[in-house]
Amino acid sequence: MDYAIVVALEMVRAVAWLVLLAAGLAIIFGMMRVINFAHGEFLMLGGYTVVVSTGAGVNEWVAILLLAPLVVGLFGVVVERLVIRQLYGRMLDSLLATWGLSMLMIGGVTLIFGNTVQGVATPFGGVRIGTYQMPIYNFVLIFFAAAILLAVWAVLKFTRAGLIARATMQNPNMAETLGIRTTLVYMATFGIGSAVTGLAGGLLAPVTGVVPAMGASLVGQSFITVITGGAAVITGTLSSATILGTISQGTTFWAGPVYGDAALLVVALILLRILPQGITGRIFKRAL
């Protein structure tokens, strides 16, 4: 019984993990059809923001929930203005440019902070479930994964800004002729997507530790989740994270983490074989 609860909770945590890794990328891809190849480094930047600011005595929660999204969000706005804006509609070029950016960021951060792993204290301790022990921080991750999806959904669905963002996403030219300044919408979207990524990077830092090259090990899962989900930001991220997270975590319990990672890849490949546009390309097409 206890074991079943632990397995179930671990599966939910795995789903939350993928949601956190993918949400910011999904916002930017879903709304703008731009693939941010530096996504992993945006996560890393969120992590370093937490390391640096807690090192300077800032409260850890303030660092994770406020500073990490703020710093990475602003960084995203600058990147959008200087790089992405020049390359709209040229997916390959923006891919290359953001790939270059990722190199630059890794190099820059290594130069400043060195190539060592910096730990961030994991807040809270553990909770006992029968004979098992689970970090309370897992519930924090689950909570914020849910909160991020819920917040994005509510903004898109119920606010004027969300209405304008959806119109721009569906037909930018038409939106523009209806008086919408689409360049501003794109800048804001990229900034918000980056901020969400920064928040995720901050939240994950206590678990992963922080090192300049950490992006490379996280970006794969982010991309697989987004591509498998398809263009609908919320339904896509949630459905693919749920499928991939439960199956890979289930396999991990059954056969070990190496097989878990392999299962994630295999399931994603099969899904993309059946649904080349991602889950929301065929099913849930009309969803947000």
Place this chain on the structure above:
Amino acid sequence: MPEPLLQTVALHGGYGGKPVLQGVDIAVNEGEIVAIIGRNGVGKSTLMKTLIGLLPSQSGSVRVRGQPVDGLSAHRRARLGIGYVPQGRDVFPRMTVLENLLVGQSISGRTLEGKLAEVHHHFPILRERAGQRAGTLSGGQQQQLAIGRVLMGGPSLVLLDEPSEGIQPNIVQSIARIMVDLNAKSGLGVVFVEQNIDMIRAMAQRCYVMDKGRITAALTRADLDDQDRIRSYLSV
């Protein structure tokens, strides 16, 4: 003599390396309904897109109340009070009818009191289908939505590109009647591209004929009664 509401001077435009407009001169005054007619592929839609700013002026200029707007992007031209209804409607397919209408408020940048009721009054179907996804509407309903959407922003001029295309005759009639009505009551200016003779005759106060990227004739209301002449401009 006040400046025309909308005017083009020796306007050239097109797509990248492909010139389409070869020096277009038109002038539309406040409160006029003017048709632009011509055969398929002569550049009517290109002109409309260049007027609203989806395509750049390659030379010559577009002026709104005498001011050149060639340097302004489409959203800033819209904010001068110009509503654009493209050929093919371009409603936002995955948004509801009501949401589509609310997007149109961006033309004025604010919520205009009573506009929604006014649009619903002209197009009752948009109230009935308020919660329905726009992509599932019929062509005629989408056309009414696209027109209602720009009216939400209270424009002083509406650009309509082939409003009758692919639409049942009774809806064509009712759209023509509503535009004439709005023009008479509130002085709404209309520039519309059209090939449907009934709609041209039902709406237009005067008419430009376009061929090969140029204006080749300007017709008065009286000329429009000569159906054979109109037909000759439209058919190959």
